[in-house]
Amino acid sequence: MTPVGVIDIGSNSVRLVIYEGLARSLTVLFNEKVLSGLGKGLAQTNRLDVQAVESALSALRRFALLARQAGVVDLYPIATAAAREAQNGPEFIAAAEAVLDREIIILTGSGEAEGAAHGVLAGFYRPDGIVGDLGGGSLELIDVTPEGLGVGMTTPLGGLRLRDLSGGDLTKAQSIADSHISASPLAGKGKGRDFFAVGGTWRNLAKLHMEQTSYPLHVMHAYEMPASGVDGFLDAVIKSDPDKLTGISAVSKSRRTLLAYGAVALKSVLRFIEPEKIVLSALGVREGYLYERLSPDIQAEDPLIASARELSLLRSRSPDHARELVDWSRRSFEALGIDETPEEERLRVAACLLADIGWRAHPDYRGKQALSIIAHAAMPAVDHRGRAFLGLTNFYRHEGSLDQQHIPELESLVDERLLKRAQILASLFRATYLLTASMPGILDQFKWAQDPRGGFTLVIPPSFADLIGERPDGRLQQFAKVVGKVLRMEAR
Secondary structure, three states: OOOEEEEEEOOOOEEEEEEOOOOOOOOEEEEEEEOOOOOOOHHHHOOOOHHHHHHHHHHHHHHHHHHHHOOOOEEEEEEOHHHHHOOOHHHHHHHHHHHHOOOOEEOOHHHHHHHHHHHHHHHOOOOOEEEEEEOOOOEEEEEEEOOEEOOOEEEOOOHHHHHHHHOOOHHHHHHHHHHHHHOOOOOOOOOOOEEEEEOHHHHHHHHHHHHHHOOOOOOOOOOEEEHHHOHHHHHHHHHOOHHHOOOHHHOOHHHHOOHHHHHHHHHHHHHHOOOOEEEEEOOOHHHHHHHOOOOHHHHOOOHHHHHHHHHHHHHOOOHHHHHHHHHHHHHHHHHHOOOOOHHHHHHHHHHHHHOOOOOOOOHHHHHHHHHHHHHHOOOOOOOHHHHHHHHHHHHHHHHOOOOHHHOOHHHHHOOHHHHHHHHHHHHHHHHHHHHHOOOOOOHHHOEEEEOOOOOEEEEEOHHHHHHOOHHHHHHHHHHHHHHOOOEEEEEO
């Protein structure tokens, strides 16, 4: 693949992100931001600050060189609220285009909202809710469903703009935010649905929330905060000295000054849009801009499966065997009467594709290493419950023991049913790998047959009869114990 890049010229930061290639599941090669603060003081002067402009142009000169160094051919510069609204915005854009030697796309407010929504479509599986993209100069809102997007809207509630409009008075800032959100056509449209929070300030709020709740998985994408229990946390952020907040060390000093304004905006969202929960999205306008450039067929792919397939190609002994494992596990579940929901099915498929990615590690550490890779990978379209399931399935597959006294703390993120499924699938993997040596070309010849003596028989072709032995049978009996069935293995 040829690397692609996006330069995002925002009201607070200027950022370059280089991706491995244009794909359904994006992989970041390089990511750097500079907090230039283009939108600082814009509410009072209607002009971009001179020093901020110099900072941004300096960052763009560096980013242009880095993009060339990385072999980027398709580089997409986009600009948002500050550049499109400032009186001297056209002068800045002209200077920036001269630096980058290419046209800069200036997104409208509705265009920015649609870009954020496309980022959520890129990062979640069939999302349904309201997307809110909080930048330095504006807050964009838009309804997203699996069937399509609503009409995007913009409000002047970005952190820098809200601070300027309120003169630094947080009570006044809350009143301003409430007036805009309450009058929004999206007021009340979040009931029973998700609010997808996009933007650095909200990500840092969530990072602080993770620290204060001792959350076991430090992955921002798809982190959830229940709407009913977050008011006290937001009030504390608004009223406290940010440097004295518990867990504030997780937030960079440059990001702390706008935390309170992000909390103000989020309180208004909760009060008037009324979502059931807040879901953090690490993907936004940049990823949405690239998502729009994919063909409809690629857009329709499940990004979790695409990501797992890519990781399998990079790390498995045989990606073909991993794909065979998908069909073999399906046939095994159907034969043994193990039902699954559509969501459980897609998690099973991903688990099969990821089953062998830890093989290069020392045998004593394969389980823990694979668990860490999967739990912390930049995989889209999977919630933290699903991440824990995928990681624990691989952990059990290598560790062998299902003793819950020794399982990682991620177990707390999955319910009893999903934990049991991780154990079932891992036990099936353990029995299977001893019969295939992790190589393709044999699994499609195995089948399950109901045994007249009771239970089921794993039927092996006669040409592979010598695969049957004490160790494979021992693994099969472990699987039998987990599924609660009588299982045998025969060649016939």
